[in-house]
Amino acid sequence: MTKRRFTPAYPAEFRERGVRLFREGRADYASDTAACRAIAPKLGCSPDSLRARCQQAERDSGQRVGLTSAEKDRIKELAREVRELRQANEILKKASAYFAQAELDRPLKR
16 A cells, blocks of 8 residues: 655645736746646646646636635535534434333333
8 A cells, every 4th residue: 555645735825826826927828738837846836736726716716617615615514514413313323222222121110
C-alpha cells in the first residue's frame, strides 16, 4: 500500500492572488489550459489546482454554472449531520432491542 502525499493547504490570500494573476494574464494565452500551465509554476502550485480554483471562483461570482463554495460547505455540513443522526438511530435501535430482550428474559411475577 502506498502512502498518500501531504498537500499543504494554501492560504486564502495565495489562492486569490493566483486567480487574479490568471484573470489578468488570460488574454496573453491561446487557452485557459495554456494560461494555467504558464502561471502555476510561478506560484508553485500545479496547473490543475490553479484551474480548479479559477473555475470555483467563477462559480462563486455567478459566471459559471455549478455549486458555489457556500453551497458545497452546506452540503458537507448536512451530510455530516445525516451521518451522525443515522449513527444515533442505530444506537437507539440496538439499545431498545437489548432492553426488550432483557424484559422477555425476566421471570414473571405471580
